[in-house]
Amino acid sequence: MKKKAIFLDRDGVLNNEKDNYYVFRVEDFFLNDGIGETLKVLSNQGFIFIVITNQGGIAKRLYSSNDVEAVHNKLYSLLKSYNVRIEEIYYCPHHSDVGNCLCRKPKNLNIEKAIARFNIDRDKSWFVGDRESDIEAGKLSGLKTIKVTANEDMSYLREIIRKRTV
Numbered sequence: 036m037k038k039k040a041i042f043l044d045r046d047g048v049l050n051n052e053k054d055n056y057y058v059f060r061v062e063d064f065f066l067n068d069g070i071g072e073t074l075k076v077l078s079n080q081g082f083i084f085i086v087i088t089n090q091g092g093i094a095k096r097l098y099s100s101n102d103v104e105a106v107h108n109k110l111y112s113l114l115k116s117y118n119v120r121i122e123e124i125y126y127c128p129h130h131s132d133v134g135n136c137l138c139r140k141p142k143n144l145n146i147e148k149a150i151a152r153f154n155i156d157r158d159k160s161w162f163v164g165d166r167e168s169d170i171e172a173g174k175l176s177g178l179k180t181i182k183v184t185a186n187e188d189m190s191y192l193r194e195i196i197r198k199r200t201v
């Protein structure tokens with residue numbers, strides 16, 4: 036059976052990026068309020084979670100993929116304390132200042148990879164992001180979309196998804 040998924044942008048949605056445009060230090064990485072509890076509720080409803088993030092700072096040589104992976108290990112472990120599992124984190128290491136690719140949002144290659152790999156039902160799945168490029172990428176893949184306000188308490192997500200999923 037196909038799975039229903041919630042695709043999540045990282046910076047601004049899962050973690051607070053208020054004081055850092057590029058979050059690449061483990062010590063700067065903190066979950067937004069309400070996100071752990073909210074994902075737990077949604078996972079009990081049968082959703083799986085995939086993170087899709089642009090990390091163009093790698094192409095700009097501001098930080099390395101090792102830095103990104105260290106941050107992602109912290110993300111996995113913070114969410115584990117809420118008993119929440121992320122299936123996979125797909126990140127685009129490219130930047131349009133440096134060259135073109137098919138995976139930097141608003142492009143949707145990484146979403147399509149996840150849909151194929153995890154056998155995801157587009158009609159029952161969502162993309163949650165804080166920028167227009169997130170929403171555009173989600174729509175390209177035929178997902179329902181939610182644009183949140185960055186860095187805020189994410190508890191209201193469960194209500195939106197509940198109301199629009201019935």
Ligand SMILES: [Mg+2]
Pocket residue numbers: 044045046047048164165166
């Ligand atoms: Mg963001």
Ligand SMILES: [Zn+2]
Pocket residue numbers: 127128129130136137138139
């Ligand atoms: Zn890319």
